Amino acid sequence: MSEAAPTIPAGSAHNRRGVFEVGERIQLTDPKGRLHTITLEPGREFHTHRGFLRHDDLIGAPDGSVVTNTAGVEYLALRPLLSDYVMSMPRGAAVVYPKDAGQIVTMADIFPGATVVEAGVGSGALSMSLLRAIGEHGRLLSFERREDFAEIAKGNGRAFFGGDHPAWTVTVGDLVESLPATVAPGTVDRVVLDMLAPWECLDAVADALIPGGVLICYVATTTQLSRVAEGMRLHGGFTEPSAWESLVRGWHLEGLAVRPQHRMHGHTGFLITTRRLAPGVVPPERTRRPAKGSHPVVDGVAVGTHTTPAAESAGATQPGSLAALDVPDDAWTPEAMGERVKSDKTIRRVRRSLTETSDDN
Numbered sequence: 001m002s003e004a005a006p007t008i009p010a011g012s013a014h015n016r017r018g019v020f021e022v023g024e025r026i027q028l029t030d031p032k033g034r035l036h037t038i039t040l041e042p043g044r045e046f047h048t049h050r051g052f053l054r055h056d057d058l059i060g061a062p063d064g065s066v067v068t069n070t071a072g073v074e075y076l077a078l079r080p081l082l083s084d085y086v087m088s089m090p091r092g093a094a095v096v097y098p099k100d101a102g103q104i105v106t107m108a109d110i111f112p113g114a115t116v117v118e119a120g121v122g123s124g125a126l127s128m129s130l131l132r133a134i135g136e137h138g139r140l141l142s143f144e145r146r147e148d149f150a151e152i153a154k155g156n157g158r159a160f161f162g163g164d165h166p167a168w169t170v171t172v173g174d175l176v177e178s179l180p181a182t183v184a185p186g187t188v189d190r191v192v193l194d195m196l197a198p199w200e201c202l203d204a205v206a207d208a209l210i211p212g213g214v215l216i217c218y219v220a221t222t223t224q225l226s227r228v229a230e231g232m233r234l235h236g237g238f239t240e241p242s243a244w245e246s247l248v249r250g251w252h253l254e255g256l257a258v259r260p261q262h263r264m265h266g267h268t269g270f271l272i273t274t275r276r277l278a279p280g281v282v283p284p285e286r287t288r289r290p291a292k293g294s295h296p297v298v299d300g301v302a303v304g305t306h307t308t309p310a311a312e313s314a315g316a317t318q319p320g321s322l323a324a325l326d327v328p329d330d331a332w333t334p335e336a337m338g339e340r341v342k343s344d345k346t347i348r349r350v351r352r353s354l355t356e357t358s359d360d361n
Helices: 082-088 098-107 125-134 147-161 175-182 198-208 222-235 344-360
Strands: 025-029 035-039 045-048 051-054 065-068 074-078 115-119 139-144 168-172 188-193 209-219 242-244 248-254 257-265 270-275
Touching: 025 082, 035 045, 035 082, 082 098, 082 125, 098 125, 098 209, 098 270, 115 125, 115 175, 115 198, 125 139, 125 147, 139 147, 139 175, 147 168, 147 344, 175 198, 188 198, 198 209, 198 222, 209 222, 222 270
Parallel strands: 115 139, 115 188, 139 168, 188 209
Antiparallel strands: 025 035, 025 074, 045 051, 065 074, 209 270, 242 270, 248 257
């Protein structure tokens, strides 16, 4: 980056406009549509089996330029969009795909100036979308249990925004233990949970949220979805949860051959959202009757019928499946959820590469 870069707020329009500068990540597209991401450094070269091009030919060039390598191959050079960057950036944990990040920003109503709590931060993919939405005058308080993941996330954010974003604070620690010491009760606008067991955080989240505040959780499996939904109902301080998933299918466009692509972004995760009720308010009783057989009757009592703490004094009950609550807490591991966990060696390599890049800038 130029010498004046540190005085420019991270994430400002400057970092997305103007000519290419030293230290920027640039996306190159070859004639076959393949993408290559490079970080511009004076004197460096980008090599393929078909020649090479010099970084110096890109430094100072405008966004959207075409450069030719030594073998005559043309490359289109563009600043990567956030969605492009997320899919190609170094990662320790699995990232939240852009299709889900967009849903989270919209359905959780993330607005400029909002105070947002996020856990866990992973590789920082969702964090960058949240920072874009809240702007420099909002606050994003991210919590991550693993220090190495937190460092990778901060490194990715620093590389994309051109510096440390002024609205972002990353805390290494458990959300339940750290959140009460970080924010006052009833001061958080939105909470986003991307973790294995979000139901463990409901009490802490409820204390932190303002009345009407939104909680949205991103989970990978139906067992997690069921358990967090029942946890929200059992808590008694939230509205009836709503859950969904999104599927994205691209289209092939070539002349008259316009058809769906053979590949698509199918299931990546489920989203479930609810809103914080005002203190002491009892949620309205659900009037929709469950399907027959969804809750077996044993000795005249419907299995799965439960009472919320807020409604217990009024004698109200709500139907719900508690099957997921029978799973031991220590069974909820990344491996059990089907996640391919990276080795410690790989995590160290990713973390080291991001640290070296930050030091060079």
